[in-house]
C-alpha cells in the first residue's frame with residue numbers, strides 16, 4: 173500500500189532517557205495533531221531530527237533510540253553538533269528566518285552556513301529516499317528544508333511531492349538580495365504543490381519565480397520545461413475541538429483539581445473583581461513584537477492613568493533559539509523593559525506586568541487563555557500565528573477580545589478581531605482601551621464569527637485540503653502521462669506513416685521548431701532546423717507545411733530556399749511551393765486604423781513592449797516587459813479589444829507573451845483543414861506549443877497525430893516534454 177512520508181526538521185516526539193532506558197512519547201504540537209490522520213492512517217513515516225545530536229547519543233543507546241523512534245512511526249535523520257550550528261542556528265535561523273520576516277539587518281550571509289544547509293538537506297533526502305516506495309507521496313515542511321523537494325524529484329521524478337511553508341514568503345525586493353536565491357527557488361520547485369498560509373505569500377513567491385528564474389507563471393501554476401508546479405494558499409487552522417473541550421473542562425474543575433497557576437489567577441480575580449487581565453503569549457522571538465507590545469502597554473498606562481491598578485499584562489515568553497545572538501539581546505531587552513515599567517508603575521498591591529519566561533504545560537496555557545479578558549498579539553511579522561486562533565477557540569462563553577497585528581497571516585481570516593499596526597503605539601494604546609470597554613454583546617458577536625470559521629477550517633481540514641489537492645494533481649499528472657509520446661508509442665505511429673500513400677506534416681515554428689529568444693526578430697532558423705525540414709520534405713509522398721503566427725515576409729524570407737508550403741499569421745496567408753502569398757479567406761483590415769492607436773497607448777505605458785504590424789493582423793509583444801506588469805496589461809488590453817471589437821468581428825488571441833488581433837474565423841485549425849480538403853492524406857501529423865495550435869489539434873481529423881510541446885492541458889493526442897525534444901521526434905520520420 174502506498175503511504176505518505178511527512179518530513180519536518182523536528183520529529184513529533186519526545187525521547188526520554190532515564191537510567192539507560194529509552195522511551196518515547198508523541199508530542200502534541202499543532203502540526204503533529206493536524207497531520208495525525210495523514211501520518212497514522214496511511215501507515216506513513218515521519219522523517220526528522222530527534223533533538224539529540226550524534227555527539228549527545230551514547231553509542232550503546234543507538235539501537236534503543238532507533239526502536240523508540242520507529243515505535244512512533246518515525247525515522248531519524250542523524251545530525252551532528254556542527255550540522256546543527258551551520259544548518260539550524262546558522263542558515264535557517266540567522267539567514268532565512270530574518271530575511272523572510274523582513275528583518276534584513278539581522279540576516280547573515282555566510283557561505284559556511286549555506287554549505288551546511290545544503291549538506292543537511294542532502295542528509296534528509298537520503299533518509300527519505302531510503303524509505304520511499306513506488307506510489308508514495310512526500311509532504312515536506314518549512315524553511316529548514318527548502319532544497320529537499322528538488323533533491324527528491326531529481327532521483328525519483330514520478331513521486332508526488334508537496335511542500336508547505338509555515339513562515340511568510342517575502343516580497344521579491346527582499347528575496348532577490350539573498351545570494352543563493354536561484355538555488356532556493358529551484359529547490360522548492362522540485363515540489364508538485366507548494367502551499368503558503370496566505371495569498372500574499374503565494375503572490376510574492378510567484379513573483380520571485382517569474383522574475384528570478386524567468387519561468388512562465390499563469391494564475392497559480394508555474395510552467396517549467398518538463399513539469400507544471402501548482403502554488404496555492406492553505407491557511408493553517410488549530411485543533412479547535414481540543415481547545416474548546418479543555419476550556420470547558422477548565423471552567424468545570426473544582427478547587428482541588430486546579431493548577432497552581434489557575435489558583436493564583438483565580439485568587440487575583442477574587443481580590444480585584446474589577447481588574448482586567450491582558451494576555452500575551454509567544455516564543456521569545458524578535459518577529460513577535462514583544463518589546464513594542466510592552467511599550468504600547470506603557471503608553472496605555474500613561475495615556476489612561478485611570479487604568480492603573482485595574483489592568484495587568486500577563487506575559488508568557490517561551491525560550492527559543494537562545495544560541496542565536498539576536499535572541500540573547502532580545503531577552504535582555506525584554507527583561508529590562510519589564511523591570512523598568514514594573515518599577516515605574518507598581519503600587520504596593522499591584523504590579524502591571526506578570527512575566528513568565530518558560531515553557532508551560534498545555535493545561536496552564538488553557539488557564540491563561542480562559543482567564544484573560546483581552547489577548548494582545550502584536551507580531552511585527554508572523555506567518556500565521558496560532559496563539560490568536562487558540563485564544564478565540566477557548567472562549568466558550570464567547571466573551572474576550574482579540575487585538576491582533578495586521579502583519580500576522582491570521583489577520584487575513586480574523587477580520588472581527590481588533591486589527592492594529594504593531595508599530596503604532598498610540599493606536600495600540602487606544603485599542604487596548606477599546607477592548608477593555610467593549611460591550612459583552614459585541615465581544616460575543618465578533619467571537620461567534622471567528623469561532624465558526626475556526627471550527628470549520630480546523631487543522632485536520634487544512635491537512636486534508638492540502639493532501640486532497642496534491643492527490644488531484646497526481647491523478648491529473650497520471651492522466652497527462654498517458655499522453656506522453658514515449659519511445660514505446662513511436663513504432664505504432666511510424667507504422668501508420670510507413671503504410672500511408674500520402675503524408676503531411678504541419679509544423680509550428682516558435683516554441684516548436686525553434687526555442688524562444690528575447691528578440692523575436694533574431695529567431696531565424698539555423699542550418700540544423702533548415703536541414704531537418706528539407707530532409708523531411710524530401711521523404712517520398714510527403715508534404716511539409718510550416719504554420720505559424722509570424723508575418724509572411726519573415727516566414728517567406730526564412731524558408732525561401734525550401735520547397736515547403738507556408739501558412740503565416742495564424743492562417744491568414746498561404747504560400748504554396750513556388751507560388752505567391754494569398755489570403756486564405758477574404759480578409760478585412762478596415763479595423764486596423766481604429767485599433768492601432770489603442771495598442772500604441774499600451775506600448776507607451778508598458779516599457780519593453782512593441783507592436784508588430786502584419787498584413788492582416790496586429791500583434792502586441794510583451795516578452796521583454798516586466799513579467800507581472802506585462803501579464804496584467806495583456807489581460808487589460810485583451811478585455812479592451814474584446815469590447816471594441818464586437819462591431820469589427822475581430823478575435824483576440826493570447827499567445828506566448830503576445831496578444832494578436834485579427835478578423836475572427838481565421839485560425840490555424842481552419843487553415844490546416846482547408847489545406848487538406850479534397851486531398852487524400854492518410855497520415856496527418858501536426859505539432860505546436862501554444863494556445864493558437866489548439867485550433868489545429870481540435871479541427872484536424874481525429875485520426876491525425878497531434879502533438880503538443882509541453883505537458884499542459886491540451887486537445888492534442890500526445891505531448892513531448894519540451895522544445896528540445898522536437899528535433900529527435902521529427903528525425904524518426906526521416907529515413908535514408
Ligand code: ADQ
Pocket residue numbers: 202338339408453454455488489490530531532533534537554555556557558559560562
Ligand atoms: P510559531 O512562530 O512558533 O510558529 P505560533 O503560530 O503562534 O508561532 O505557534 C506557537 C504554538 O506554540 C501555539 O500552538 C501555542 O499554543 C504553543 N505555545 C505557546 N506558548 C507555549 C508554552 N509556553 N508552552 C507550550 N506551548 C506553547 C510558526 C510560524 C507561525 C505559524 C506556525 C504554524 O512562525 O507564523 O503560525 O509556525 O504554521
